[in-house]
Amino acid sequence: MSEDRTYSADSIVVFEGLEAVRKRPGMYIGSTGERGLHSAVFQAASTAMDEIIVGRGSRVEVTVSADGGVRVADDGPGIPFEAEGDAGEPGLEGRLTEIRAGRGRGYTIHSFGLSLAIVNALSGRLIAEVRRDGRRRVQEYVRGVAVAPPADAGPADDTGTVITFWPDPDIFQTTEFSFSVLAERFRELAWLNPGLDVSLVDERRTPERPSARFHFPDGVSALVAFLDEQVSAPVHSDIISFEQDDRQISGRIEIALRWRDSGPECVRGFANSVPARGGGTHVFGFRDGVAAAVNAYARARGLLAAMDPDLGAEQVCEALTAVVSVKLEYPEYGGCTRDQLGGAEVRPAVCEAVRRHLGGWLTGHPGVAAVIVGQIMARRL
Template sequence: MSEESNAYDAGKIVVLEGLEAVRKRPGMYIGSVGERGLHYMVFEAAERALDEILSGTAGRVEITLTADGRVRVADDGTGLPVEHAGHSDGPAVEARLTVLSCGAQPANRRSLSGGYFGVGLAAVNALSGRLTAEVRRDGARWVLEYERGVAVATPTRTGPADGSGTTITFRPDAEIFETLEFSFDTLAERFGELAFLNRDLDITLADDRDPAAPRAVRFRFPGGPRDHIAEQGADPLHPDVIGFEREYSEMEGAVEVAFRWCDSREERVASYANSRPTTGGGTHELGFRDGLAAALNAHARERQLLTPSDLDLTPAQLGAGLTAVVSVKLDRPEFLGAIRDRLGNGPVRACVAEAVREHLAAWLRANPAQAAAVLARISKSIAPLELRCCDDR
């Protein structure tokens, strides 16, 4: 190959600007052009509306899969500002739909921070064959329409409006995505997670794709993770869910934990940081397991269920039958790993461990019979150790 054919200079550099870059390399902005990226579009469109509930400016969000293949995300908030209406309180809807990351919230405990890429509504607009935004604000109704990220016309005031809010309706672009088939169950799982992790959220997910069998589910958990754990698992060893919430200045955030043991060998521990699933674990999950081990070992020795010659139970031995949610919300979360699925904040481990140890120790002392049942269940999965749980000491 000649030197001339290998030459690389400024003339070969192609600069992609704005939404053109999103359409050219969609995977860089939404992760994939398969089913995962398709669902990410829905989460990104909904995140702004859900943050309005958390900030107190909206009460509910409705996500609908329509019969013609579109997705509609509607909220009852104040309505996004419209440039043509002369509003100046925050980024206008036009900017949010055409400028990447416009209006995106910084990662902190008061916002969902669920968007892995933080590109906002602009990426949804760029990758939609058609997108319509309807804004109801100050008694007026405005409609904005786009095709593949390009405005079809100027924002139009279409008449009066009852109430306020913003509705984003989009159809993913068939030229971009490998599939246009949304999974109701996948969306329901994620919106259910967001609802029990943020007890103020009120989310309805509806599926109108089959007119003969429409379905809808409402996600609202006033009790937070405790409500979720109460619905999980069969044959619980104790009726009440152990749960608490505590703030720590040392980790610049708060921890909320809920858990219960069932008569099962299965362990189901789900951890989250700023409402993001941390499937790779991290310091919050390690702290949770440290706290469990500390409280259970202390109780077992106090009740002489472990002798001085017995080794301590390790965190890895305590998961049989355990169902738990470990959630931390931090002002400055540090996510590790190639897909940022592991929490790295150092102070979190000690804070979570302390909180779990104290609350579990108090529950064990207050419920000796249930405590013995938990330790007996754990002992079944540990060989050759046999705790003396049958001794009524």
């Protein structure tokens, strides 16, 4: 190797802060195409949605404006103007300029440690408005750099935060938002977080102004009902569901399921409200638990003889619609796309929870249980 191509520590280029985001945007939002563009909206909304989930607000309003921007407004307490708390929680400017990890237990939308600063870095322009402590303050940024300090804009008789941003055309391949893509994801988030109340309005198309509101108090059970509408009829009208906190995994397990009269297995897994398209330990644990509960019930009722082998998970889960959602304080992911949940402790924890809850439901509903198990047994013949 020639001397002029010698590699040394001096050859390493280190990008810091928002400069790193602008230099390598794909590392933070997945891509600079449509996927990344919409990810920026969800990231901007995640802080507002977190406030609703922990009970510090009641609604989030997302508006795609006629000039190509997106406005996210909530009625939470408002981002603090200054850093506060023993842990040094950042104030307004800190939230918009510091790349920080997730904020701990209870905040279920932040899955990969992103922040409002990511959105700010990738915006040609961003305006933050905060109403808090009886005052209203506004600050503007251009490509992640503050134009001026937060300005006092007068008194406020309510609280909340409004983030309005315009994606930087120098970063994104397209800056045209899709109402349907935004609606699909916000609907999904509302299913997974029953406390959420999200409205979406598109001001680009007049006079129609497409709009939608997403609020599902029944949570993942409502998602199972929706998925069943797309396929065959259910065997039983009731959706079996439960949720519980679990210290073993430092998180929460939320599950809903129902058998249909025919068709393939339809099990949707989510980790911290993000689709786990590659499955993972929570989905494996769910299938283990369903098989264990059904086999235990079948043997207790004499439907399986002592010499008969157990029903396999593939057989038990055929024609089953289910949603398996876990919200973990410290999630682990596998695969380069992080779409598969890891964590060895998750599988047995979910398995035991499903085995216990489903087993209790089958015992308490012997008539329906007989139909379900009978259908499963018939496939064995």
